[in-house]
Amino acid sequence: MAMTKNQRLVYIALLASQAVIISLIERAIPFPFAIAPGAKLGLANIITCMALYTLSTKDAAKVVAIRIVLSTLLGGTISSFMYSASGAILSFIGMWAVKKLGPNRVSLIGVSTAGAILHNVGQLMIASWIAQTWTVLLYLPVLSFIGILSGIAIGIFANYLLNHVEKLHYYRDLRELKRNI
Amino acid sequence: MNAYFHMIKRWDAIIIIALVLLSFLPLAIFSYQQTKVDQTNANLVAVITVDNEEIERITLTGNTESHTFDITASDGDTNTIEIKNNQIRIKAATCPDQVCVRTGFIAKAGETIVCLPHKLVIEIQTESGETDDIIISS
Incomplete structure (x- = not known):
């Protein structure tokens, strides 16, 4: 039994709203890494991972787009929108490509870490474009290091959710089934 | 905890290492450029x-x-x-x-x-x- 259209719409809306709430909460957490200004935990990446594993690529992209637009409207600025949009687009493409390698080759850890690092790459590219100096990119190794740590943690977390929340589990199996037919 | 280590597959490591190396690329280009300037x-x-x-x-x-x-x-x-x-x-x-x-x-x-x-x-x-x-x- 496939997801009905309404089920799918509600599920997309649910994931998107959860992602918005998570990124709002994350904004309220005082900055955890004093050494690397601008670094973030990227908790909203959990939702992107779950969307990628339970929805079609198109619908997962919708979840990400809704999250970025809504969280900008709820207390962002134009520059923060450009930042998060470029980061999210690049990381979404990267995560999708990594996931394409197949579940036998990569786990959620690889997917979320690639997403975290590429998110930083996208942000710094926008920053260097605005600042008109590519030396901003020299900051990348620091951010990548934190991206790896948080990416691994978020991969484990998302994996736990996918395996233990009954509906997610069910949707993922559904998706695998649909692909195999 | 051990289960999580088993979760990591070979391509995970390959991708992570490749991305880390990639993130050092701007630094490498920059320091290469700097060597030309008389320090x-x-x-x-x-x-x-x-x-x-x-x-x-x-x-x-x-x-x-x-x-x-x-x-x-x-x-x-x-x-x-x-x-x-x-x-x-x-x-x-x-x-x-x-x-x-x-x-x-x-x-x-x-x-x-x-x-x-x-x-x-x-x-x-x-x-x-x-x-x-x-x-x-x-």
Whole structure:
């Protein structure tokens, strides 16, 4: 039994709203890494991972787009929108490509870490474009290091959710089934 | 815990390592470029730009006295900049995210402080000393 259209719409809306709430909460957490200004935990990446594993690529992209637009409207600025949009687009493409390698080759850890690092790459590219100096990119190794740590943690977390929340589990199996037919 | 280690597959490691190496690429290109500049008599210069227009150019090498000054844009955005012991930092700013203030002091070539909301960038560049002006004619 496939997801009905309404089920799918509600599920997309649910994931998107959860992602918005998570990124709002994350904004309220005082900055955890004093050494690397601008670094973030990227908790909203959990939702992107779950969307990628339970929805079609198109619908997962919708979840990400809704999250970025809504969280900008709820207390962002134009520059923060450009930042998060470029980061999210690049990381979404990267995560999708990594996931394409197949579940036998990569786990959620690889997917979320690639997403975290590429998110930083996208942000710094926008920053260097605005600042008109590519030396901003020299900051990348620091951010990548934190991206790896948080990416691994978020991969484990998302994996736990996918395996233990009954509906997610069910949707993922559904998706695998649909692909195999 | 062991189960999580088993979760990591070979391609995970390959992808992570590749991305980490990739993130060092700009650094590698930059240091390659820097080797061409003669380091021995190079001066470090902090270039302050707002909205891609150069506002100020301060020589950092040998600049041991400390002083602070404000850069205020026409719309009231203010960044307080401090120079001390050949280093430069943004001491205070009226921007919402304060990333520029938390960056702290910078002193090495290629380091930048970016205040994105104010479009203010401080970049440290190397300027080779007086040797630049010598024109050898036969």
